Amino acid sequence: MQSAETPVSSVPRHVAIIMDGNGRWATARGLPRLEGHRVGLEKAGDAVLGLAAAGVSFITLFSFSTENWKRPKEEVAGILRLLAEGLERTVKDLNAQNIVIRHLGRLDRLAPPLRHRxxxxxxxxxxxxxxVASFAFDYGGRAEILNATKRLMKSGIKAEDVEENTFARYLYTAGIPDVDLLVRTGGEMRLSNFLLWQSSYAELYFTDTLWPDFSRGDIEKALAEYARRQRRFGGL
Structure with missing residues (x-):
């Protein structure tokens, strides 16, 4: 039985973005890959402000995955350095606009000074x-689910008492609603282990635009596409 179709709200409550294409953007311009990451980091703050101004209440940005540690050591060290340098500026801009900042993922693999910051x-x-702007750094969807499962098992809750809402309280995103619109830049068309639980019913939007080129105009296009979509609830 096919469910009824219901138009989505014109503005998604939660938008998540996989910020892809920093390295390719830099390479295409004959620049070091790290320059692409620098520009991409600056773009992150602007995207949060743009989405918040459009009425989006929750924004989650995927900037560094658990798998990214496998990149060349020099590149990883550079990204961490950029994070430390850009954190102060980004926080200042977002805090001035009354934005709540959350971190999703592991912190234990960061150097103590950066972890403390x-x-x-x-x-x-x-x-x-x-x-609420959440930055997923050293984040992996499968690792998040495994971590939540372990914590749930240690809590002493009986198996028969575990429901979806119960499980969700043990995820990094506890208190944050599921994703309504998931955007991926850079031309790739996959989730790459990002918010697997939370994006089960998300509208997916893929664009060839590389993240450093992603503008507020691109945000408007993604939101306009979302507004044209129809959701199906309770069936296939």
Whole structure:
């Protein structure tokens, strides 16, 4: 039996973005790959502000996966350095707009000073009342589900008492609604282990635009496409 089709709200509540294409953007311009990551980091703050201005309440950006540690050591070290350098500027801009900042993923593999700074940023903005911007850094969807399962097992909750809402409280995204619109830049058409649980019913939007070129005009196109979509609930 086919379910009824219901138009989605004109503005998604939660938009998640896989920020892909930094390295290719730099290579195409004869620049070091790290320059692409630098521009991409700057673009992240602008995207959060643009989406918040459009009425999106929750924004999640995928910037560094658990698999990215396998990249060349020099590139990884450069990305971490850029994160440390850009954190202050990004936080200042987002905090000024009343944005709450959250981190999704592991922190234990970051150097202590950077780990402390990330925690400090989260604490500093937790009482803001604007949009919630989550940065997925050292994040993997499967690792998140495994971690949640282990924590749930240790909690002592009986198996028969575990429901979807119960399980969701043990995910990194506890308190954040499921993804309505998932955007991937850079031309690839896969989820790459990003928010697997939370994106089960998300509308998917893929664009060839490389992340450093992703503008507010591109945000408007993605939101307009979302507004044209129809969701199917309760069936195939």
């Amino acid at each position: 990330v925690k400090e940023v989260v604490e500093k903005t937790k009482d803001n009342t604007g949009a």
